[in-house]
Amino acid sequence: MNKIVFFISIFFFSILVKAQENSFIPQPESVVFTSGGFHLNSDTKVYVPSKYITDLQSIVTSELAKDTGLDISIHKGKTKVNSNYILFQKVKDASIDPEGYVLEISTEKIIIKAKDYAGLFNGFQTLRQAIPVGANGATAIPSMMVTDNPRFHWRGVLLDVSRHFQTKAFVLKQIDVLSSYKINIFHLHLTDDQGWRIEIKKYPNLTKKGAWRADRTGIAWWSREHATADEPKTVGGFYTQEDLKDIIAYAKTRNVEIIPEIDVPAHSKALIAAYPHLFCYDEVPEGVNFEVAVGGKAPDNALCAGKETTYEFLEDVIKEVAALFPSNYLHIGGDECNKSNWKKCPHCQKVKEDNNLKDEEELQSYFIQRMHKIVTAQNKTMIGWDEVLSGNGVKGATIMAWRRGKHTPELQAPREGYPTIMTSYLHSYISRVQGPTIMEPEGPNSVLPLSVVYNHEPVPEELTPEEARLVLGNQASLWGEFTPTEEHFEYMLYPRTLASAEVSWSNPKVKNWERFQHALETSHFERLKRENVNVAKSLFTVYPAFGIDQLHSKAIVYLETEAVGYDIYYTTNGDDPTIKATKYEGDFTATPKSLLKAGLFNKTGDLLGEITEVRLK
Ligand code: ACM
Ligand code: ZN
Secondary structure, three states: OHHHHHHHHHHHHHHHHHHHHHHOOOOEHHHHEEEEEEEEOOOOEEEEOOOHHHHHHHHHHHHHHHHHOOEEEEEOOOOOOOOOEEEEOOOOOOOOOOEEEEEOOOEEEEEOOOOOOOOHHHHHHHHHHHHOOOOOOOOEEEEEEEOOOOOOOOOEEEEEEEOOOHHHHHHHHHHHHHOOOOEEEHHHHHHHOOOEEEEOOOOHHHHOOEEOOOOOOOOOOOOOOOOOOOOOOOOEOOOOOOHHHHHHHHHHOOOEEEEEEEEEEOOHHHHHHHHHHHOOOOOOOOOOOOOOOOOOOOOOOOOOOOOHHHHHHHHHHHHHHHHHOOEEEEEEEEOOOOOHHHHHHHHHHHHHHHHHOOOHHHHHHHHHHHHHHHHHHHOOOEEHHHHHHOOOOOOOEEEEOOOOOOEEEHOOOOHOOOOOEEOOOOOOOOOOOOOOOOOOOOOOOOEEEEHHHHOOOOOOOOOOOOHHHOOEEEEEEEOOOOOOOOHHHHHHHHHHHHHHEEEEHHOHHHOHHHHHHHHHHHHHHHHHHHOOOOOHHHHOOEEEEEEEEEOOOEEEEEEOOOOOEEEEEEEEEOOOOOOOOOOOOEEEEOOOOOOEEEEEEEEOOOOOOEEEEEEEO
């Protein structure tokens, strides 16, 4: 190599190292950069263990093609060349945990070592992130040694496909994207008041009737009139069992486990619409509506806890669901049960008396415990939302702790010995909007910025080490009321699921908000764009706050962003700000009623998010 080429290549690699240094999501346990780098090109050969060739071949070929445009050949077994290869190696190494890996990139070769398929898959995803974003053809990857293990096994995302049905193709796309960030659990909320989304062969009316509702598109979710019996029911959809088998099989190759949720006894309006005999009364009372709910309000949505037919029906449903999903877990919901009908229902009251149940909370426990028997008879572990702790609880179940504040299931569940999954509505309900509400699409009137998701610590410090060991992990939950389109659904998922992925995977010691948001800006927004994902850039939105000083006739303005390390520029004359406008250095005064426009800019002068506009009055 002549001196100039040598100098250029050293220089090139040092630029690459700088670019790559801080761009992994989730951040690995340890990354040590060494000198030089690996030249990936069309002659590079990939070797994978024979038993994984079927699964890895298509993933590795298609993803390297997507990342670089290169068509790279995959071979099974041991390496047959001395250099320019990528080796997937299954090892018995005590320092590597399940799903963990070691990734070694050097000038001659790249080796991914793991003790299981999941670790090889995860190591490959880290390798993909080491490839310079935007590579097109042969490319250089800086040398480095990455050692990495997951903090939690449960690294989940909940997709509510009931409130708005999402197609199989869309779910597969999310599996692709989220598994590349080491998300390994997809919790499918398959049933709710607004739609039943899973084919049950024994009860075809669940999808024939329960999957379809009257069209109220364009009317605010909370103001929708109930459907009538003779209206056409055109909005909805469902997965056949074959669809779900395809999703499960696809997910497995990407180290993703699908957890089905059948939400009972409440949130069951669609089920009751399909099979009204499972409601409390034998005669439909005046004013009770038995159509699939069209929006927010869904009264009379609890199954009767007193009729034996309810349990027989649910046992049939659970048997089919258990047979379909290979996961050891089956989620039965159990949340937000309005018990007013139970209080009046002769069947519910009889069961209460016959079983010496003190009140309807204990009747709920009775229901949940019967569900627990049904689920465990199928050799599955039952998961319930934290309301299942009420009354007498349900020993042997796993708890999904969502409430915070007045209720403290995040403490109660592990203290009572329950394995617990954290999905705090305050930190992980990504159905909440993610920036100033004036700037965001329709959603609940409640803000969950990216930084709050990122900075969440899912293990409460009040727990003893023994109790803390019962925390299985963390989950971001996307409820679907306000996300009718795929674009909007993705907008809510990204980038907050990436923040949640880092909470779930990375050791808190390596987490760093500034590094994370910089990685998004310089690398992952572009990677996600390449996957045709619609991401929100709300972290760059300027939050305005102002007060009017009537006495002196001036507005006092204060601006803030959750992103750090960038500059805000603003105008009050109606022009869109650029870096030639006034730089925000602290609160300032302006003329009341003027139009404030503010934006966030990086050091090269690019506008990062949208421009915030607000009239100062
Ligand atoms: C829930 O948010 N009702 C689980
Ligand atoms: Zn009843």
